[in-house]
Structure formats: C-alpha cells, structure tokens
Amino acid sequence: MGNHRIMLKINGEFEQVDVPANLTLLQMLRDKLALTGTKNGCMAGECGACTVLVNGDPVNSCMVLAVECDGAEVTTVEGLAHNGVLDPVQTTIIAQGGVQCGFCTPGILISSRALLNRNPNPTDEEIRDALVGNLCRCTGYLRIIDAVKDAAERQRSLAS
Ligand code: FES
Ligand code: FES
Helix, strand or coil: CCEEEEEEEECCEEEEEEEECCCEHHHHHHHHCCCCCCCCCCCCCCCCCCEEEECCEEEEHHHCEHHHHCCCEEECHHHCCECCECCHHHHHHHHCCCCCCCCCHHHHHHHHHHHHHHCCCCCHHHHHHHCCCCCCCCCCCHHHHHHHHHHHHHHHHHHC
16 A cells, blocks of 8 residues: 655644555554654544544544644644643643553543633533543542643633
8 A cells, every 4th residue: 555645733843754544643643753642542432542632623543544634733742841841731630640550641631731722711511521532540530620620720820
C-alpha cells in the first residue's frame, strides 16, 4: 500500500508525515512522531486514553485515520504546557492527587482542557459529562472532578 503525504500542525509545529491509508492518528503520533504521551488503551474507542484535540475538539485518536487529519491542528498532552509552565489542568490534577498509574491521565487532561476552552465555569455535571468517555481504573473520579473545578478557578483568576 502506498503512503500518503499529509501536513498537520501538531502542538504548534508544522509536521509533514508519510502515512499508509490505514494508519490511525494514534499510531502516527506514537510510532512516527514519538509523541508517546497519548496512550493506547483499547484501540476501540472505549477508554479515552488516546484522546487528543483535533481542531479544538476532543477525539479518540484510535478511531481516526491519520490521512483524515491532513491540514488539521492537533494538540496532544505534550502540547499542554507552555514555556515550561504547566497548564492549570495539569497543576491541579497533581495537587488533588488525581493521578495514580497515570495511564488515563493524558486523555483526561485533554478532555478537561477542551471543556475549559469552551466553558470556563463548568458545573460538576458538565465536568462529568465532558469526562464520560475517559475511564480511570485507579483513582476514582472525585479527585479528578475536583481538579477540573480547581483548574477552572485558577484559569479564571489568571485571566482576571
Ligand atoms: S485507545 Fe482509543 S479509546 Fe481506548
Ligand atoms: S490513574 Fe490509573 S487508570 Fe487512571
């Protein structure tokens, strides 16, 4: 099968990548670009560990073909911090103890960032809805939800 040359903006940098038609976005990120922060949990759209932002929307990267992302802007967990400063969602999930094994964490961080980008003051229910596709088998969800609430508050105070 021949490769397709695609161009994407990933974490703010333009990348040109040659990919076979059947390569998923997840495989491309991990295997071709060494962005291994995005995790492969199920390859079936069930766990959310592979969540990345595509043009600002959270998607399961195991369910999207890389060729479909030609021209897209992609943000992975590696792109959340800026100039060595963690994103508020990263800072607060650490402070709240919302990380144990950490396997789900990149996907949870990305879904949380997507939520706070579109809704800077979410209710508990809106946070639960935003994280419904992200499974965590370790921590339980209360600390994670508290972390997103704290991140929202922190983000609002940084903006004011
Ligand atoms: S690896 Fe994509 S949803 Fe589980
Ligand atoms: S911290 Fe282990 S799966 Fe969530």
